[in-house]
Amino acid sequence: MAAEKPDVLLVGHKKPVIVGGLEGNVTLHKLIDAADKDAFLKPIADKVRAIAVSYTSERIGPEFMQRFPKLEQISSFGVGYDHIDAKWAGAHGIVVTNTPDVLNEEVADTALGLLLCTVREFPQADRYLRAGKWLEKGYPLTKATLRDRTVGMVGMGRIGRAIARRLEAFGVPVVYHSRKPQDGVSYKYYPKLVDMARDVDTLMVIVPGGASTQNMINAEVLKALGPRGILINMARGSVVDEPALIQALKDRTIYSAGLDVFAKEPQVPKELIEMDHVVLFPHLGSASEATRAAMDRLVVDNILAWAAGKAPLTPVPETPPKR
Numbered sequence: 001m002a003a004e005k006p007d008v009l010l011v012g013h014k015k016p017v018i019v020g021g022l023e024g025n026v027t028l029h030k031l032i033d034a035a036d037k038d039a040f041l042k043p044i045a046d047k048v049r050a051i052a053v054s055y056t057s058e059r060i061g062p063e064f065m066q067r068f069p070k071l072e073q074i075s076s077f078g079v080g081y082d083h084i085d086a087k088w089a090g091a092h093g094i095v096v097t098n099t100p101d102v103l104n105e106e107v108a109d110t111a112l113g114l115l116l117c118t119v120r121e122f123p124q125a126d127r128y129l130r131a132g133k134w135l136e137k138g139y140p141l142t143k144a145t146l147r148d149r150t151v152g153m154v155g156m157g158r159i160g161r162a163i164a165r166r167l168e169a170f171g172v173p174v175v176y177h178s179r180k181p182q183d184g185v186s187y188k189y190y191p192k193l194v195d196m197a198r199d200v201d202t203l204m205v206i207v208p209g210g211a212s213t214q215n216m217i218n219a220e221v222l223k224a225l226g227p228r229g230i231l232i233n234m235a236r237g238s239v240v241d242e243p244a245l246i247q248a249l250k251d252r253t254i255y256s257a258g259l260d261v262f263a264k265e266p267q268v269p270k271e272l273i274e275m276d277h278v279v280l281f282p283h284l285g286s287a288s289e290a291t292r293a294a295m296d297r298l299v300v301d302n303i304l305a306w307a308a309g310k311a312p313l314t315p316v317p318e319t320p321p322k323r
Contacts (some may be wrong), residue, residue, distance in 0.1 A: 005027045005307075006049045006050060006307050007029065007047040007049055007050075008022060008027065008028050008029070008049070008050045008051065008052055009031060009041075009044070009048045009050070009051045010022070010028055010030045010031060011031050011051055011054070011055075011058050011060070012032065012053055012055030012077070014030055014033075014054075015054050015077075015296050018052060018054050018296045018299055018300055021296075021300030021301075021304070022052065022300055022303060025304055025307065026307060029048070045068055046068075046069060047070070048071060049068075049071060049073075050071070050072060050073045050074070050075065050303055051068070051073070051075070052075050052076075052299055053074060053075070053076040053084070053299075054077050054299065055077065056077065056080060056081075056083050057083065057265075058083060059083055060083060060084040061084075061088075062085055065085075065089060065094065072094060073095045073097065073303070073312065074089060074096045074097070075097045075306075075312075076096065076097065076098050076099070077098075077099055077296065078099060078295065079099060079100045079103060079159070080098070080209055080236060081096060081098045081208075082208065082209035082236065082238075084096055086316050086318035086319055090320070095306075095312050095315050095321050096315065096316045096318065097302040097312045097316065098316055099295040099314065100314055101158060102294040102297075102298055103159075103286035103291050103295055104158050104162045106285070106288055106290075106291040107159050107163075107206075107286050108159060108162035109166075110281070110284055110286075111159075111166075111206065111232065111234045111285075112163065112166050112167075112170075114232055114258040114260055114279060114281060115151075115202070115204065115232050115258060116146070118144075118230055118232060118257065118278070118279045119142070119144045119145065119146055119149070119202075120142050120145070120146075121139075121142050121144075123279055124139075124276060143255075144228075144255065144256070146170060149200075149230075150175065150199070150200045150201060151167050151172055151175075151200065151202045151203075152176065152177065152190070152196040152197065152203050153174060153177070153187070153204050153206065154193065154203055154204065154207055154216070154217070154239075155177075155178055155207035155208075156176040156178045156182045156187070157207075159234075160206045161185070163204060163234075174187045175187055175188040175189075175190060175196060175200060176189060176190070177189070177190040177192070178207075193216065194221055197222075197224035198224040198226075200225070201225070201230065202229070202231075203221075203225060203232065204232045204234065205232065205233045205234060205240070206235050207239060208235070209235065209239060213235070213238070213239045214238055215239070215240070216239055217231065217239055217241060218241045218244055219247070223248070226254065227252060227255060229254035230254065230255055230258070231254060231256075231258070232258045233258070233259050233261055234260050234261070235261060237261045238263060240259075242262070242263045242269065246269060246271045250275075255277075256278055256279075257278045257279075258279040258280075258281075259278065259279070259281065260281040260283055260284060261283055261285075265283060266282065266283075268280060298313065
């Protein structure tokens with residue numbers, strides 16, 4: 001007699017790679033199909049043993065997890081997992097997995113693109129040409145260049161190292177700040193973020209979201225960065241004190257900013273949109289079809305490993321698997 005397929009709840013969009021990879025291997029319940037979510041969950045809550053999360057805006061907190069007494073694993077899309085209370089999950093025997101590594105190079109590529117666009121004003125130049133202004137005169141010389149800059153990396157994890165490799169190839173000096181010095185990293189380490197901001201003219205932010213990094217780029221850091229300073233945020237909108245950044249840009253406390261993330265996505269402050277000396281991306285970090293498919297596949301593979309009784313492929317530190 002064939003073993004009964006485990007019940008898995010899909011929270012978020014019905015992505016083809018995730019749905020196709022799970023259906024046939026598990027009994028998949030799609031929350032997005034429910035007109036009444038409470039009514040949908042009530043008859044299956046005692047059966048659900050794993051949750052696949054396909055979208056990082058879906059909040060998975062203790063109240064939600066407690067609805068499923070047999071819950072063993074949550075497999076989430078994305079390298080960031082601040083939408084899940086992983087500490088609570090770990091304390092209650094639930095393993096949380098994310099999708100690291102498969103997006104490192106794509107995000108690093110985007111980071112360099114955003115940096116170049118911000119420093120050299122490429123989007124502004126494109127708008128200038130499309131408006132017919134080149135027929136009148138050439139685009140003004142950009143005041144900023146990468147040639148005389150030092151980039152301070154805020155975070156030196158896997159994506160941070162991929163970004164730093166690219167900066168080295170560009171001939172741009174790199175230093176970094178993180179919670180502690182990183183093994184195998186030769187760049188100069190700054191224990192204090194504000195000290196690094198004072199010594200560099202460009203900050204590249206690539207740290208996880210969550211309470212520990214909330215508003216770590218604040219008014220003090222921006223003031224230390226100074227009037228030549230450029231801030232690039234590839235992390236989470238929560239990492240930057242957005243009102244303080246807006247004020248610093250208005251006052252020219254810093255020179256410019258390139259932002260791929262915002263505090264209340266997809267809402268972007270009107271003040272930022274109206275500024276012509278900043279570059280704004282709609283959270284494009286890993287947004288290519290190939291990379292997103294690889295991330296979706298890793299969501300599936302973590303669920304299938306669990307269903308087969310194997311160790312999770314990419315557990316987060318707060319929820320180490322049982323030996």
